Amino acid sequence: MAGNFWQSSHYQQWVLDKQDLMRERQADLKVITEDEYQKVMIFFSNFIQALGEQLKVRQQVIATATIYFKRFYARNSLKCIDPWLMAPTCIFLASKVEEFGVISNSRLITTCQTVVKNKFPHAFNGDYPYRIQNVLECEFYLLEMMDCCLILYQPYRPLTQFCNDLKPENDLLPLSWRIVNDSLRTDVPLLYPPYLIAIACLHMACVIKQKDVKQWFAELSVDMDKILEISRQILALYEMWKTYDEKKEIAGILSKIPKPKLNPSRPPSTGANNQENNSQNSSASQSTQQTTKH
Amino acid sequence: MAKYDDLKFPYCEEETKYEKLLKIGQGTFGEVFKAKDRKNRSKLVAMKKVLMENEKEGFPITALREIKILQLLKHENVVNLIEICRTKASPYNRYKSTFYLIFEFCEHDLAGLLSNINVKFKLSEIKKVMSQLLNGLYFIHSNKILHRDMKAANILITKNGVLKLADFGLARAFSLPKHGQSNRYTNRVVTLWYRPPELLLGERNYGPAIDLWGAGCIMAEMWTRSPIMQGNTEQHQLQLISQLCGSITSDVWPGVDKLDLYEKLELPKGQKRKVKERLKAYVKDTTALELLDKLLALNPSKRLDSDTALNHDFFWVSPEPEDLTPMLSRHTTSMFEYLAPPRRRGQQPPPPKPAPNNDHHFERIF
Numbered sequence: 068m069a070g071n072f073w074q075s076s077h078y079q080q081w082v083l084d085k086q087d088l089m090r091e092r093q094a095d096l097k098v099i100t101e102d103e104y105q106k107v108m109i110f111f112s113n114f115i116q117a118l119g120e121q122l123k124v125r126q127q128v129i130a131t132a133t134i135y136f137k138r139f140y141a142r143n144s145l146k147c148i149d150p151w152l153m154a155p156t157c158i159f160l161a162s163k164v165e166e167f168g169v170i171s172n173s174r175l176i177t178t179c180q181t182v183v184k185n186k187f188p189h190a191f192n193g194d195y196p197y198r199i200q201n202v203l204e205c206e207f208y209l210l211e212m213m214d215c216c217l218i219l220y221q222p223y224r225p226l227t228q229f230c231n232d233l234k235p236e237n238d239l240l241p242l243s244w245r246i247v248n249d250s251l252r253t254d255v256p257l258l259y260p261p262y263l264i265a266i267a268c269l270h271m272a273c274v275i276k277q278k279d280v281k282q283w284f285a286e287l288s289v290d291m292d293k294i295l296e297i298s299r300q301i302l303a304l305y306e307m308w309k310t311y312d313e314k315k316e317i318a319g320i321l322s323k324i325p326k327p328k329l330n331p332s333r334p335p336s337t338g339a340n341n342q343e344n345n346s347q348n349s350s351a352s353q354s355t356q357q358t359t360k361h
Numbered sequence: 362m363a364k365y366d367d368l369k370f371p372y373c374e375e376e377t378k379y380e381k382l383l384k385i386g387q388g389t390f391g392e393v394f395k396a397k398d399r400k401n402r403s404k405l406v407a408m409k410k411v412l413m414e415n416e417k418e419g420f421p422i423t424a425l426r427e428i429k430i431l432q433l434l435k436h437e438n439v440v441n442l443i444e445i446c447r448t449k450a451s452p453y454n455r456y457k458s459t460f461y462l463i464f465e466f467c468e469h470d471l472a473g474l475l476s477n478i479n480v481k482f483k484l485s486e487i488k489k490v491m492s493q494l495l496n497g498l499y500f501i502h503s504n505k506i507l508h509r510d511m512k513a514a515n516i517l518i519t520k521n522g523v524l525k526l527a528d529f530g531l532a533r534a535f536s537l538p539k540h541g542q543s544n545r546y547t548n549r550v551v552t553l554w555y556r557p558p559e560l561l562l563g564e565r566n567y568g569p570a571i572d573l574w575g576a577g578c579i580m581a582e583m584w585t586r587s588p589i590m591q592g593n594t595e596q597h598q599l600q601l602i603s604q605l606c607g608s609i610t611s612d613v614w615p616g617v618d619k620l621d622l623y624e625k626l627e628l629p630k631g632q633k634r635k636v637k638e639r640l641k642a643y644v645k646d647t648t649a650l651e652l653l654d655k656l657l658a659l660n661p662s663k664r665l666d667s668d669t670a671l672n673h674d675f676f677w678v679s680p681e682p683e684d685l686t687p688m689l690s691r692h693t694t695s696m697f698e699y700l701a702p703p704r705r706r707g708q709q710p711p712p713p714k715p716a717p718n719n720d721h722h723f724e725r726i727f
Contacts, residue, residue, distance in 0.1 A: 076432055163422045164429060166533065172417050203419045210420055210460070211373050215445040217429040 072260065076216035083141060083257050094144045095324070103320045105307070109252045110190065110317050111136060111150045117186050118158050121178050124167050131219050132161035133251050138213055141257055146325045148205060152197045155179050156205040164217045172199040189314045190321060222247045226265035233269070233283055243272035246301060253300045259293060267297035376446040376461050379406055386699045395466060395695075405466035406443060410459060420460075423530040427462065430506055430529045438497030440517060440527040441465040467517035467525055469689070471579070473696035475513060475586045480692060484646055485683035487583045492671060492682050493524035494576055499667040501526065502569040507535050509550040511575025513582055514698045522685030538566060551575065553598055554588045558609055559661050561599050563621030570661035573670070577656030584643035600629055606659050607634030614660035648675045 072078050095104055112133050119129035135157040140150070155175055162170050176199055183195045226247060230240040246268035250256065255264055266289060273280050284291075379396040386393030391412035398404040411424045431442035441464060448459045471490070474480045482490070494516060501508060508515075509531040517525040531550050538544055543566035550571075551560060557574030559567055581589045590605065592598030603609055609628050611618050618624075636657050637650045644650050652675040658664040665673070676682060 071433075074435065159419060160425075163419075163425050169418050169422060199417075203416070206419045211447055214373050215428050215460075216432070217425060218433060 072220050075218060075220065077218060077220050078260060080214065080216055081138065082260055085258055088141055088254060088257060091142060098323050099320060106311065106317065106320055107145065108137065110313060111154050112252050114187065115154050115158060117182050118155060118178055121182055122158065122170060124162055128158065128161045128165045128167050130221050130251060131165055132157035134219055134256050135161060135209060135213065137257055139209055142212055148208060152201055152205050156202050156209055159202055160206055160209060175199065175202065190317045220261045222261040222265035222268065225262040226269060229265060229269055233280060237278055239269060239272045239276065239278065242275065243268045246271050249304060250301055253304050255297050255300050259297055263289065263293055264297055267294045270294055271298055271301065373445050373447045376448050378446060379408060381408065385697050407464040407466050409462040409464065411462065426532060427529045430532050434501055434504055434506065436497065436500045438493050438524055438526060439501065440525040468520040469518045469696045470514050470698055471516035471518060472513035472698035473701050474518065475582060476698065476701040477696050482583060485680040486685050486688055488676055488682040489685055490524060490583060491580050492676050494579065495667045495671050497524065497526040498572055498576060499671065502667060505534050505536065506532055507569060508532050508572045510552060511572050511579065512552045512555045513579055516579065520689055522689055535568060554591050556598060557661065558599065558602050558659050561595050562617065562623055567661065569666060570664045573656055573664050573667065577653055580656060581640055581653055596626055599626060603629040603632045605639060606636055606657055608632040609659055648678055
């Protein structure tokens with residue numbers, strides 16, 4: 068589906084401002100550092116990737132799910148809905164939106180259980196606790212919070228076009244494609260339009276492969292400051308990866324985040340302005356638990 | 362504590378923003394209401410409730426499709442999705458909101474207009490309806506979207522005579538088959554009476570031509586005033602199509618014998634094509650008959666596309682397409698199929714799988 072990016076909700080509502088993003092994160096940054104926050108987001112991107120691979124969905128579904136996940140937590144604290152629940156919910160919704168079909172309920176939950184057990188025992192103690200009714204409920208919050216903005220534009224299509232334009236013999240596509248994949252582990256998809264991300268990743272690939280494409284970039288007439296800013300954020304990720312051992316560290320970081328209730332404790336839209344209001348949370352969650360049992 | 366005051370949250374607005382006035386539609390998709398904006402009381406909208414039918418599916422895929430496709434398609438001849446609203450989540454609804462799709466309000470649907478004998482379309486007005494319909498199809502098809510549920514009830518017309526394609530619950534994106542790989546879309550789409558022969562024969566690699574068949578059926582209906590081929594079953598529908606458009610053979614449609622159901626279904630042999638001949642009684646205009654004949658081509662690759670159809674003489678010879686406003690201004694009440702007298706409302710295409718019945722040979726087409 069082609070459509071016009073400039074008229075899309077992606078461009079009009081969901082290219083966020085860095086300062087806004089940081090401000091929204093303040094509640095979480097009281098309990099973990101900025102660095103740790105990024106590690107949490109990377110971790111759950113990995114979880115979504117693992118779920119998607121196990122469910123054999125296309126990479127497109129995984130990429131969309133990852134960004135849905137980022138969008139939700141761009142507006143909500145990590146303790147508002149458990150990211151362990153939000154991750155499969157994003158896959159479930161993205162699979163429908165990207166026309167990959169409805170993932171069978173039992174398969175989704177079984178996959179969560181096996182993936183947690185086999186691939187993430189270092190991060191999760193015990194059995195995966197959520198059931199399909201939790202996912203279906205969570206889907207509502209996700210949709211509502213995103214204001215039903217479902218269509219995402221990914222950098223892959225513009226990237227392919229740019230690479231063709233730059234002459235295929237340069238063979239830059241595979242490398243820049245991988246850099247785009249890596250950009251999903253940063254805030255970049257929330258902050259910049261996909262075509263700029265594509266250009267930045269292509270630019271990085273050119274530098275790595277030592278291709279001289281100055282002329283081509285000069286003719287693009289894009290804001291090079293933004294391109295460099297994107298590159299800087301991706302490079303910072305690579306820098307972090309050099310010393311970061313997720314298996315050792317992640318459990319410690321996750322334990323710092325207050326554990327959300329088993330059921331989503333309250334509709335995020337009604338509580339987003341008073342996230343510290345715990346008394347409201349607990350009373351709401353009790354009634355939710357009672358009614359979802361059937 | 363963080364200050365959120367100056368941030369714009371994109372959450373859906375609450376449904377109480379609108380005041381429901383009247384139910385104007387009911388279908389498998391849910392209920393549709395006419396409503397007005399409480400703040401701006403002259404602004405009318407249509408609210409379509411998202412039915413949570415299938416617990417296992419979560420938020421219905423049809424509603425997701427309609428939302429994402431209509432957010433993408435903004436065009437004068439495509440219904441305008443204003444926003445999505447929700448009911449407030451509370452303990453009473455398990456914190457699960459009901460969602461509503463909010464559309465700009467259109468006063469009539471084409472099925473409602475055609476079922477009212479007081480509404481008379483002049484040739485020039487029929488041309489206006491058809492040119493807008495084809496314009497809408499041209500736009501959605503060039504955005505790689507198939508409507509897949511063309512029928513008179515899904516064609517809305519405002520009091521200002523602007524036509525809007527509506528109900529994108531069955532719509533989907535399509536791609537042209539490449540690298541010799543054919544698409545495999547479901548063929549269980551389109552209301553039976555408007556379903557083209559390729560879908561009835563099990564084709565899964567179809568394209569925009571399926572919507573043009575529907576456009577042909579609707580165009581004929583502008584004169585006949587009721588759907589032209591009202592089959593009871595897929596088999597029966599194919600019989601009616603053969604009786605009107607001639608036998609379905611590989612002579613007129615090379616490759617049709619390769620379709621899944623070609624051998625399995627009984628196709629009438631030796632039928633002559635009588636599109637013009639049979640519609641002549643209703644349609645007096647010869648260029649109109651020519652266009653109809655080309656829209657109702659059995660072979661989808663021979664069927665006109667919307668662009669070519671818009672270039673057809675029908676739209677360019679006198680009388681020219683004429684604005685519908687003056688005619689519609691004589692009718693001050695809304696006409697929707699749902700609100701029409703039962704004579705019309707009872708006329709619903711049956712569900713796709715009734716018991717087989719082979720006594721259809723004497724049935725009239727119109």
